[in-house]
Amino acid sequence: MHSHTNERMKLLKLLKRLAFGLLGAVMAVLVTATVLEKIYGTDFAAAHIYGAGWFAALWGALTLAALACLFRRKLWRRPAVLLLHLSFAVILAGASVTWLFGRQGTLHLRTGDPGATAFAGRDGSEQILPFRARLDDFRIEYYAGTRAPMDFVSLLTLTADDGSLHGEVGMNRILVFRNYRFYQSAYDEDGRGTTLSVSYDPWGIGITYAGYGLLLVSMLAFLCDRRGGFRRLLRSPALRKAALCLVLCTAAVQGARAADTLPQTLPREVAAELGDLYVYYNDRICPLQTLAKDFTVKLCGKSRYRGLTPEQVLSGWLFYYDDWKREPMIRIRSAGARRLLEVGGRYARLSDFRNRVNEYRLEGAAGRPAGEADEKFNIIGMVCTGSMLRIFPYTDPSDSLLRWASQVDGLPRELPHGQALFIGRAMNYVSELVVKRDWAGVAGVLRKIRSYQQKEGGAHMPSGLRFRAEKLYNRLDWSLPLAAAFILTGIGGFLDACRRMVRGRAFGAKTRGWLLAGVAAGGLYLTLMLALRGYVSGHWPVSNGYETMRFMAWCTLLLTLLLARRFLFLLPFGYLIAGLSLIVSMMGESNPQITQLMPVLDSPLLCIHVMLVMVAYALLAFVMFGGVAGVVLHRRARGAAAQLQAVSRLMLYPAVFCLAAGIFVGAVWANVSWGRYWGWDPKEVWALVTLLVYALPLHAGSLPWFRRPLFFHWFCIAAFLSVLVTYFGVNFLLGGMHSYAG
Numbered sequence: 012m013h014s015h016t017n018e019r020m021k022l023l024k025l026l027k028r029l030a031f032g033l034l035g036a037v038m039a040v041l042v043t044a045t046v047l048e049k050i051y052g053t054d055f056a057a058a059h060i061y062g063a064g065w066f067a068a069l070w071g072a073l074t075l076a077a078l079a080c081l082f083r084r085k086l087w088r089r090p091a092v093l094l095l096h097l098s099f100a101v102i103l104a105g106a107s108v109t110w111l112f113g114r115q116g117t118l119h120l121r122t123g124d125p126g127a128t129a130f131a132g133r134d135g136s137e138q139i140l141p142f143r144a145r146l147d148d149f150r151i152e153y154y155a156g157t158r159a160p161m162d163f164v165s166l167l168t169l170t171a172d173d174g175s176l177h178g179e180v181g182m183n184r185i186l187v188f189r190n191y192r193f194y195q196s197a198y199d200e201d202g203r204g205t206t207l208s209v210s211y212d213p214w215g216i217g218i219t220y221a222g223y224g225l226l227l228v229s230m231l232a233f234l235c236d237r238r239g240g241f242r243r244l245l246r247s248p249a250l251r252k253a254a255l256c257l258v259l260c261t262a263a264v265q266g267a268r269a270a271d272t273l274p275q276t277l278p279r280e281v282a283a284e285l286g287d288l289y290v291y292y293n294d295r296i297c298p299l300q301t302l303a304k305d306f307t308v309k310l311c312g313k314s315r316y317r318g319l320t321p322e323q324v325l326s327g328w329l330f331y332y333d334d335w336k337r338e339p340m341i342r343i344r345s346a347g348a349r350r351l352l353e354v355g356g357r358y359a360r361l362s363d364f365r366n367r368v369n370e371y372r373l374e375g376a377a378g379r380p381a382g383e384a385d386e387k388f389n390i391i392g393m394v395c396t397g398s399m400l401r402i403f404p405y406t407d408p409s410d411s412l413l414r415w416a417s418q419v420d421g422l423p424r425e426l427p428h429g430q431a432l433f434i435g436r437a438m439n440y441v442s443e444l445v446v447k448r449d450w451a452g453v454a455g456v457l458r459k460i461r462s463y464q465q466k467e468g469g470a471h472m473p474s475g476l477r478f479r480a481e482k483l484y485n486r487l488d489w490s491l492p493l494a495a496a497f498i499l500t501g502i503g504g505f506l507d508a509c510r511r512m513v514r515g516r517a518f519g520a521k522t523r524g525w526l527l528a529g530v531a532a533g534g535l536y537l538t539l540m541l542a543l544r545g546y547v548s549g550h551w552p553v554s555n556g557y558e559t560m561r562f563m564a565w566c567t568l569l570l571t572l573l574l575a576r577r578f579l580f581l582l583p584f585g586y587l588i589a590g591l592s593l594i595v596s597m598m599g600e601s602n603p604q605i606t607q608l609m610p611v612l613d614s615p616l617l618c619i620h621v622m623l624v625m626v627a628y629a630l631l632a633f634v635m636f637g638g639v640a641g642v643v644l645h646r647r648a649r650g651a652a653a654q655l656q657a658v659s660r661l662m663l664y665p666a667v668f669c670l671a672a673g674i675f676v677g678a679v680w681a682n683v684s685w686g687r688y689w690g691w692d693p694k695e696v697w698a699l700v701t702l703l704v705y706a707l708p709l710h711a712g713s714l715p716w717f718r719r720p721l722f723f724h725w726f727c728i729a730a731f732l733s734v735l736v737t738y739f740g741v742n743f744l745l746g747g748m749h750s751y752a753g
Contacts, residue, residue, distance in 0.1 A: 023083050027713050030076040034703065037073055040066065041700050045693045045741075061691040067110060074100050080713075091236040094229035098222050102675075105219030106689065113212035114138055115687065117196060120146035120165075121204040130209045138209075141189055142171035149198060149205045163195050165205040180207060183684050194684065210687065219688060223675045230668045240709070241664045273317060274334040276327035281450045284457040286322035286482075289464045289472065291401040291415030296473055297481060297547075299325075299402065304485050306394060310387055311358070312342045314488045321485075325394065330445045332395050336361040341387055348373075348384040364388050402460065403434040404467045413471050433463065477547060484543040490561075490593050493533060497590030500529065504583030505640070526582045527575060533589060534568035541565060553621040560596035563625040564589040570629055574662075581658075584636040588629060616680035623673030624698075628734055630666035631705065634659045635731035641724030656720040659727060660708065667705050674698050697737040704733050 040060065048056035060066055078100060086093045116138055118130035126145030132138045148166040165180045169188045178186040186193040190213040197206040233239050276282065286300030303321035304314050316324050328335050339358040343349050349356075351372050352363045364372055364384075373385050393399040401415040408425035416422060418438045422431050437460055444452040465472060473481075504526070541561065544552040552558040571585030641655040674695075682688035689695060708726060711717040717726070 023080070026076060026080040026083055030073065030080045031714065033069065033073040033076055037069060038700055038703050040069065041696050045696050048693065057691070067107065070103055071107070074103050089236065089238060091229055091232035091239060094225060095233055098226035098229050101222030101225055102219055105215050105217070105222055108218055109212050109215030113210070113215050115208070115210050118144060118193070118207045118209050119204065120144060120207070121199070122146050122148060123203070140191065142169050144169050146205055149202060151202065163198055165195060165207065167193065185683060216682065216688070220679070223679065226675065227672060230672070234664065234668070241661065273319065274327055274338050275331040276319060276323040277330065277445070277453070278450055279320060279323060281454050282320060282322035282326045284454045285326055288402050288457065288461055289468065291404075296468070296471070298478060298485070299400070300482055300485050302399070306390065309390060310342065311340045316340055328391060328394050329397070330442060343384055345383065348381050351381065352384065361388070361391060397438060400438070402464065404464055405430060405434065406467070413468065480543050481547040484540065484547060487540060489536065490597060493536065494590045494593035494597070497533065497586045497593070501583045501587030501590060504586060527572065530568050530571050530575070530582070530585060534565065534572065537561060537565040537568065553617070557596045559621055559625060560592045562621070563629055564592035564596070566626050567592060567629040567632070570626070570633070581633060584633050587636060588632045616676055616683065620673050620677040620680055623669045623676060627666045627670035627673060628738065630662045630669070631731060631734055634662055634666065634727045638724035638727035641720060642728070645721050645724070652720040652724065656723050659723070663705060663708055667702065667709060670698070670702050670705070674702060694737065694741045697733065697741055701733040701737050704730050
């Protein structure tokens with residue numbers, strides 16, 4: 012009997028080693044594949060790795076080894092754990108069916124043609140359709156009053172021997188006929204042709220979706236399982252002792268600039284009238300204040316310059332060019348560009364861009380640094396000539412469409428003479444009044460221009476509430492001081508928490524209250540900013556890197572409020588993560604402007620996908636900082652390191668589950684938008700790698716190293732590199748379809 016037990020234990024140990032060894036091999040292959048794809052191209056990776064039989068066999072072997080290990084450990088006694096692992100097996104089974112029996116390709120159709128009975132497969136082969144597909148019409152739908160595409164729509168007729176179907180294919184709107192799914196992909200420049208993605212996968216998608224559903228149910232069941240690791244951690248004595256102490260670290264850092272003479276500009280009230288005009292900018296109609304803010308940030312890296320509002324900066328360049336061209340306000344980040352311009356500091360004057368004989372210093376200079384400086388020079392030129400200020404709407408007599416013009420744009424000859432005269436001379440008259448310093452007259456003419464805009468723009472203009480909301484959003488620009496305050500508080504709180512843990516001192520209720528109040532205030536500010544941005548843009552503000560990092564900061568503050576009352580040491584981590592997220596969101600040359608949403612991104616599934624992933628990343632950041640604290644305190648306070656391990660393990664469960672749910676919600680969105688739920692894009696691959704990496708510590712029963720606090724904490728620090736590569740490394744180094752998110 013004893014010998015039989017030993018044999019069973021040896022077999023189980025062998026199965027564990029095989030399963031986790033295969034898992035490590037899968038992760039190594041995935042990481043290597045993204046590097047090879049960058050070097051040799053997508054086709055190489057698709058043909059030699061992702062589409063190869065050995066790669067599918069590796070996944071199959073991993074699945075079989077994991078299932079054998081599960082049943083050998085008799086995990087049917089814990090249904091939640093068994094279902095959780097079986098759901099991944101079902102998902103992989105669905106992917107295998109798609110790989111073996113599915114067909115994908117593209118179909119090009121033209122209006123007026125009789126239609127097509129075949130489409131081009133991904134390998135270039137001809138794939139026969141059991142029906143005829145005909146394009147009846149194609150149209151582009153635009154956002155009201157703009158030329159920004161809102162949707163691309165193909166009207167199709169699909170005819171088989173026993174019936175036909177008339178339907179539409181648009182972005183995030185698929186058409187299904189005889190198990191063939193049609194997706195909008197591209198269109199011909201003349202607007203009379205369309206390219207559709209075609210997918211035939213009658214069984215694989217259903218099996219995969221069943222796996223997604225099973226995964227969701229099993230994750231919820233696991234969190235509620237009384238015998239599961241998550242519920243056991245909630246009852247852990249280590250957590251009841253984890254009331255750590257924090258002190259708010261306050262710092263006042265104020266920079267001052269010499270009170271030299273400001274360049275000339277409009278009075279603040281008059282400049283505000285200019286900012287109150289409408290302008291056609293970034294393919295949408297918005298306050299001119301928005302353009303002024305973007306212009307100011309682009310030039311000097313801040314939304315204000317020496318106490319002047321963005322409208323004053325813009326109007327200064329517009330009406331007092333000679334003064335402003337000598338103002339050292341153009342931020343030059345590259346040392347190479349500064350050498351070309353022969354400037355010593357970080358800021359240059361516009362006059363520095365030309366030498367003594369009026370030659371342009373950046374002429375012929377190549378590379379991104381020179382390109383950024385050249386872009387700023389050109390933007391100033393567009394503002395000073397007025398070509399960027401497309402503030403005059405008119406209805407084009409040739410097609411009855413609303414268009415926007417600047418004072419220097421050409422106008423249709425059919426336009427009424429009085430209207431053309433007003434467009435061409437209104438801003439010149441404003442300039443004359445500025446020279447006379449007739450501020451009342453300037454404000455009056457600007458109000459007349461606004462009245463003209465409202466009359467001519469009509470129903471295409473944004474509502475008054477949306478217009479005021481955008482102006483409020485532009486004014487509430489406190490991200491940088493908030494980020495600095497959060498980071499300083501987080502660093503001070505972290506150092507003080509370590510000191511107090513070692514000394515075993517108590518925590519003051521008043522200090523705790525102030526810290527929580529700071530988190531709540533920051534959360535309310537971000538809530539307001541996200542709500543305003545979402546209302547102004549007309550979509551959830553999670554469509555690019557700037558917005559998702561701010562959303563991550565918001566998630567971090569919310570989680571801090573929810574968890575800090577029980578795990579008070581999370582307060583400094585919450586401050587640090589929120590502050591760093593805000594800093595990262597502002598790392599670009601300027602904040603990404605509010606733009607119309609790309610048609611493919613206009614889906615509620617995308618919002619759910621981003622929210623789940625950002626919550627997961629915020630929790631994983633907490634775990635990483637917990638690892639840092641655990642390593643610091645390991646020698647002097649081993650009990651504290653064990654407490655930190657317990658809390659980090661507790662947060663790992665919802666983090667991994669949110670990440671898994673986010674990945675698979677994203678897969679459903681991709682299937683609806685592009686016709687495939689997994690494309691082995693570098694972002695997808697690294698998200699999967701991150702999921703697998705963080706799943707390892709959840710298997711402490713099979714991997715005893717993770718029971719050791721020091722090893723666990725070091726692993727959590729190193730594992731966060733996968734998050735950084737997934738979010739930043741892919742965008743800046745590996746590229747792929749998801750690079751828009753950066």
